[in-house]
Amino acid sequence: MGVGVGVGVGGGAGVGMAYGSVPRGGRALGSRALDGKVALVAGATRGAGRGIAVELGAAGATVYVTxxxxxxxxxxxxxxxxIEDTADLVTEAGGRGVAVPTDHLEPTQVRALVDRIATExxxxxxxxxxxxxxxxxxxxDKPLWEHDLDNGLRxxxxxxxxxxxxxxxxLPLLVRTPGGLVVEMTDGTDVYNRSHYRVSFFYDLAKAAVLRMAFSLGHELGPRGASAVALTPGWMRSEIMLDHYGVTEENWRDALAAQPHFCIAETPYYxxxxxxxxAxxxxxxxxxxxxxxxGQLAQEYGFTDLDGSRPDAWRYVVEVQDPDHPANATGYR
Structure with a gap:
């Protein structure tokens, strides 16, 4: 989720751009760097998933979006x-987007999806x-015993x-080709989440579990020539986040009046x-x-967000937001 607010990462977040435009700016991977590669972005309707799918496409990959x-x-x-919109954006960016409606709680649907990728x-x-x-x-901030149980379990x-x-x-298809990569999207780094309560029992547990998935998969995939990582964005300017503040991508800074720490926000394309x-x-x-x-990987690989900046939200959260210092992104983007 976007740091500090209850509108999440993954299928529920994305950049607030109108469908039909692929924003390009800043520094990204070369346009054919992933030519010939095949990706599956599960949960790509909007948000981080859409941003990831589009950037993989911009690097030349074929991307199945679900x-x-x-x-x-x-x-x-x-x-x-x-998902059709996302697939079109992938193709417009330079890759090949393939939309496959899938409920990932239904094993038969997921099996059919993977069989299709294997066949094609x-x-x-x-x-x-x-x-x-x-x-x-x-x-x-509701304790477990006051939280709606059905909602929490879902x-x-x-x-x-x-x-x-x-x-x-x-994964059986992924490990056929050496060098495969699994990215588990979450909210918060392992170090941060181990020492901070995250919103509610159920939310905290979910994000901790995904972090642990990457750790466990790393042990199982490593000897088989593949890798797994957990990845978190920072404050993300998703459709839901922008709607929450009543702004658009074009005037997102107007949200700082309501939440000054939004100054560190990044797009899902980051x-x-x-x-x-x-990859x-x-x-x-x-x-x-x-x-x-x-933010960590931007420093490592040299890419930027669309505006040419490199937001480092988690360092900002620890050094500025959590200690309740005045909002100031200077030196953090």
Missing amino acids: GRSTRARRSEYNRPET QGRLDVLVNDVWGGELLFEW LLRLAVETHAITSHHA TGRAVAAL HDPQVARWNGTSLSS
């Missing part, structure tokens, strides 16, 4: 973004587990079970560039099993 919101049917979010491509190089869907389900299913189901079916850089790194195994952030 989710439950289509042009024919919306999910319970009842938002206008669709014969390989899978990158798996991004970005399914989330919990924005409407968790309750801020949040765990959407945030954790979907990732396990998808990896179970997709996280997308982090994933593209990892292109021949030494990506050095990160296997670890927890990473978009």
Whole structure:
């Protein structure tokens, strides 16, 4: 999720640009750096998933994008973004986008998805587990015994079970080709989350579980020639986040009146560039099993956000936001 507010990462977040435009700016990976690579971004309807899919496409990859919101049917979010829109944006960016409606809680649907990728491509190089869907389900600062139990359990299913189901079916295809990469999308680094309570029992548990998934998968994939990492964005200017503050991508700084720390915000394309850089790194195994952030990887690989900046949100949170210092992104982007 965007740091400090209850509107999340993954399927529930994205950049507030109108469909039909692919914003380009700043420094990204070369346009054909991932030519011939095949990626699956699970949970790519909007948000981090959409940003990741588009940046993989901009680097030349074929990207299968999945989710439950289509042009024919919306999910319970009842938002206008669709997986078809995301696929078109991938293609417009220079890759090949393929939209496949998929409920990742349904193993038969996930199995059919992976079988299709195997038939059409014969390989899978990158798996991004970005399914989330919990924005409407968790309750801020309510203890476990006061939280709606059905909502909390569904949040765990959407945030954790979907990732396990998808990896179970997709990893046999991914390990066929040496150098495969799994990216588990979460909110918060391992170091930060181990020492901070995150919103609610259910939210905290979900994000901790995803961090641990990357660690566990790293142990299982490493000997088989693949790698797994956990990746967190910082404050992300998603559709839901922008709507929350009543702003657009064009005037997002107007939100600083309500939340001054939003000054450190980044677009989902920043996280997308982090994933593209990892996918292109021949030494990506050095990160296997670890927890990473978009700001950390921007410093490592040299990419920027669309505006040419390099927001380092998690350092900002620790050094400025949590100590309750006045909001000031100088030196952090």
